[in-house]
Amino acid sequence: MPLFPKFSKKRDGLNVVMEQRLLQTVNNLVLNSETCTGCGICVEACPEEAIVLGLVGAAKRGAIDYAAPIDVDEVKCSYCGVCVIMCPFNALTLKVDGQERLPIIEKEGFPQYDMKAEIDNEKCVKCTICEEVCPREAINRDVPAYESTYKEPVLNAKERQTAIKTKTTFTVDKEKCTYCGLCGALCPAIVVKHKEFTAESGKVEGDVIWDETKCDACKVCVEACPEECIIVEREIISDKVDGKVDIIQDNCCTCQWCSRNCPPEAITVEKIFEGDIEFHAEKCPGGCSTCAEICPANAIYLPTPKPAAEMKHEIESTIAVNKDFCILCGACVNACPGEDIIIMQRTGVRMKGTETDLFKKIKEKLFTKRTSKVKEDITGQVSLKEMGKV
Numbered sequence: 001m002p003l004f005p006k007f008s009k010k011r012d013g014l015n016v017v018m019e020q021r022l023l024q025t026v027n028n029l030v031l032n033s034e035t036c037t038g039c040g041i042c043v044e045a046c047p048e049e050a051i052v053l054g055l056v057g058a059a060k061r062g063a064i065d066y067a068a069p070i071d072v073d074e075v076k077c078s079y080c081g082v083c084v085i086m087c088p089f090n091a092l093t094l095k096v097d098g099q100e101r102l103p104i105i106e107k108e109g110f111p112q113y114d115m116k117a118e119i120d121n122e123k124c125v126k127c128t129i130c131e132e133v134c135p136r137e138a139i140n141r142d143v144p145a146y147e148s149t150y151k152e153p154v155l156n157a158k159e160r161q162t163a164i165k166t167k168t169t170f171t172v173d174k175e176k177c178t179y180c181g182l183c184g185a186l187c188p189a190i191v192v193k194h195k196e197f198t199a200e201s202g203k204v205e206g207d208v209i210w211d212e213t214k215c216d217a218c219k220v221c222v223e224a225c226p227e228e229c230i231i232v233e234r235e236i237i238s239d240k241v242d243g244k245v246d247i248i249q250d251n252c253c254t255c256q257w258c259s260r261n262c263p264p265e266a267i268t269v270e271k272i273f274e275g276d277i278e279f280h281a282e283k284c285p286g287g288c289s290t291c292a293e294i295c296p297a298n299a300i301y302l303p304t305p306k307p308a309a310e311m312k313h314e315i316e317s318t319i320a321v322n323k324d325f326c327i328l329c330g331a332c333v334n335a336c337p338g339e340d341i342i343i344m345q346r347t348g349v350r351m352k353g354t355e356t357d358l359f360k361k362i363k364e365k366l367f368t369k370r371t372s373k374v375k376e377d378i379t380g381q382v383s384l385k386e387m388g389k390v
Contacts, residue, residue, distance in 0.1 A: 009074045018074035027079035028095040031068055033059070036091035037296040038069030039329035042083035044365040047358060050076035051083060057335035060294040069334075080104055085112055086362070088272055088329060089136075089296065090250045111353030116270040117252045119245055123266035126241040130258035130267060135298040138251035139258065143243030161216035165238040168217045169231075170210040176229035179206045183221040183230060189214035190221060255297035255325045273328040273366075274348030279321050283341045286318035291332035291342065299325035300332060336372040344370045 006021040018029040038056030050073045059069045081094040081102040093100055104110045117138075119130075131139040145157045184192035194206040217234035247258070252269070259267040279300075292300040303317045319341075321332075333342050346367050351359070 007074045009072075016068055016072070018072050018077060018079075020074065020077070020079050026097055028098075029072060029074075029077060029079055029083075030093040030095065031070070031072060032091045032093075033068035035089055036069045036087075037089055037294065037329060037331045038334050039088065039296075039331045040070070040334050041086050041088060041329065041366070042070060042092065044368075045082050045086040045362045046077075047080065047082060047362075048076050048078050050078070053334055056331065057290040057294060057337065060331075060335065061290060082110060082358070082362070085110055088113070088253055088327070108354065109356060109358075111351040111355055111359055113272055114350040114352040115249055115252070115254070115272070116268065116350070117247045117249060117254060118268050119247060120266045120268070121244055123264045124245050124262075125264050125266075126243050126245060127263060129261055129263065130245065133257040133261050135255060135257060135296065136251045136253050138248045138253070140246045140248050141243070143241060143245070159216075163241050164236065165240075166217070167235045167237055168212055168215050169233045169235075170212070170215065171231040172208045172210075173227075173229040173231075176227045177208065178227055179204050179208070180226065182224055182226065183208070186224055187215075187218075187221050189216075253297055253327050253329070255299065255327050257298070257325055260324060270350065271327055272350050273346050275328050275344065275346035275367075277321060277323065277326050277328060277342065277344045279319055280341050280343070281317035281319050283338060284318045285338065288337065289319070290335050290337065291319065294331055294335050296329060296331060297325050297327045299323075299327070330370055333370045333372055338372060340371050342371060 004021065004023045006019075008019045008021075010017050010019075014032055014034045016031040016033055018031075020027040038053065038060055040053050040056075043051045043053055052071050052073075054067050054069050054071050055064060056069045058064045059067055079094060081104050084092045084094045084102060085105065094102060096103070105112065126141070126143045128141065131141045144163075146160045146163055147157045179192055179194060181192040181194075184190045189211045191209045191211075192206060193209060194204060197204070215232075217232055219232050222230045222232050247267075247269075254269050254271045256269045256271065259265075259269040289302060292302060300319065300321050303320050328344060328346050330344055333344050336342050349363065349366060355363070
């Protein structure tokens, strides 16, 4: 029996680690079972057919904890890294002697996804919508925290009036001012100082001192002044909130939730895949909702029930997809336990670099029409279809 290569597979928390130990090199393929969506693109991309789908729906819904959505045969695997490149969710990592590497890319032997997901920070107003709608935590909103904007107190939160850059001027007509002290009693930015009261002058004298750093130009002093001798003017120098908002490319799945909902239209995202997907709700038994729960792009939903008066003769849909957000990853197809409920067809993929012969073979697989692998020739008895037969 040869001493090398040696193979092993182990589970390390959320990761499944496949190992190929050679005489002078150790290769590891690491699968993050939480990040993996069960889309199956790695299955179609693997040139050694070393990857198979597991119990996608059960694994992603948390019904089982002993298996990942996919399974890699550590002996069949050539540790080439093609699956790492093709995984749109960065759930796979290749390590060579402990270092993350992709030799096939280093040798320019395989193209990569042509990711286009960017934010124009000149247009961006630093609002919170993109961060909130993103289903993949791919938005990095590096914006200062301001007071009164969080349920819990935030350490070192900035005063809200500092969010925009302004120039405020404060003027007191000293001919009219009686130094009554009312403005100073109302505002922390104003101090009214009186000179020593003396019978020699027999009147109140002093000064009104204003601190621009504490003034938020609220103009309470102007409205409250009984002598109408205060003028406050504020000039907006910049209405841009400090900070920057970026897209974390490794997390982005190009679903377009952010770009389609950005108020100033500052975000540009182009989907990796082109094609179409159909949902045949009339075949869906209802009550399953597996596809909606595992969809990594939050593109699948349960339609809001219609009032009976509006139904007429139509059958109410139990499941639907918003194609604007669907990324054609195929996770729903793989997880669906019914026959021909979801049908997906990819027709294009955005890549950069030379399309090698290997990639062309993979692309042919990617463009194969897909539906669930389940078929039910006899009621209550299911079996699996052959790949490519819809």
